[in-house]
Structure formats: C-alpha cells, structure tokens
Amino acid sequence: MSENQKKPNREFRNLSLRNITVDYKLPLPGKVSILHRVSGALLFLALPIILVPLFAASVGSPESFANLGSGFGGFLLKLILLVLIWGFMHHLCAGIRYLTLDFGRGLEKADAQKSAKLVLIVSLVLTVIFAIKMFGVL
Numbered sequence: 001m002s003e004n005q006k007k008p009n010r011e012f013r014n015l016s017l018r019n020i021t022v023d024y025k026l027p028l029p030g031k032v033s034i035l036h037r038v039s040g041a042l043l044f045l046a047l048p049i050i051l052v053p054l055f056a057a058s059v060g061s062p063e064s065f066a067n068l069g070s071g072f073g074g075f076l077l078k079l080i081l082l083v084l085i086w087g088f089m090h091h092l093c094a095g096i097r098y099l100t101l102d103f104g105r106g107l108e109k110a111d112a113q114k115s116a117k118l119v120l121i122v123s124l125v126l127t128v129i130f131a132i133k134m135f136g137v138l
Contacts, residue, residue: 029116036094039087046084078134085130090123 013019026034058065071077097115100106106115 027113028120029112032094032097032116032119035090036098039091039094042087043084043091046087050080050084082127082131082134086123086127089126089130090119093119093123093126 054068057068097106097119100115101112106112
C-alpha cells in the first residue's frame with residue numbers, strides 16, 4: 001500500500017432500539033427465526049415455573065384437581081395459557097419449516113419468504129382457534 005492511500009476509517013455506530021427496529025430491516029425469515037428462539041425459550045422457562053406446578057397440583061388429590069379446574073375460569077390464567085399455546089404452535093410450525101430446509105427444500109429466497117409467511121399465518125390461526133375454544137366464544 002502506498003503512502004498516499006490510507007485505509008478507510010471504520011465506522012462505529014451506537015445501537016439503540018430505534019436503530020434495531022427501524023434502521024435495520026430484517027427479512028421475514030429472520031423474524032421467524034428470532035420468534036422461533038423466543039418461543040423455545042418461553043416454553044423452556046415455562047416448564048419449571050408454570051407447567052410442572054400445574055401438573056403437580058392436578059395429580060395431588062381429587063380436590064386439588066377440581067380447584068385447579070375451577071381456577072381456569074380466570075381471564076389472566078387463560079391469557080397466560082394462550083401465550084404458551086402460541087409459543088408451542090409457533091415453535092412447532094417453525095420447527096417443521098426448519099426440518100424441510102434441512103432436507104434442502106425451500107432454500108430459494110422466494111420459497112423461504114413463502115414458508116416464513118406460512119409459519120406465521122398457520123401458527124396464529126391455530127392460536128386463534130384455541131383462543132376461541134378457550135374463551136368459549138363458540
């Protein structure tokens with residue numbers, strides 16, 4: 001390198017929430033990937049905190065099972081369970097998508113966009129179906 005030519009200075013940018021959410025446009029498959037990780041972490045953390053205590057309460061005695069069943073009438077508990085159902089549905093649908101990608105299907109950009117959109121739609125539709133059933137709309 002000659003003395004006249006200098007290396008370009010590296011640009012360092014401070015990251016803020018605005019930079020991440022507005023300036024950096026993540027493609028839809030990237031968003032599905034992040035949601036897959038979030039839903040997996042949600043399910044993993046919910047296991048010892050929510051699901052195991054609920055299971056232990058349900059098998060403790062017939063009275064505790066009946067009390068637990070009557071407790072599911074509460075809106076907050078239904079909302080928590082609905083979030084867990086969404087996490088499971090999204091994680092399941094995205095996992096199936098990643099299995100098909102591992103087999104070499106849908107690796108083209110257009111196919112990846114379609115499958116990512118399909119994962120979001122199917123997981124949300126399944127969650128809405130469970131919500132309708134859970135909240136007793138129909």
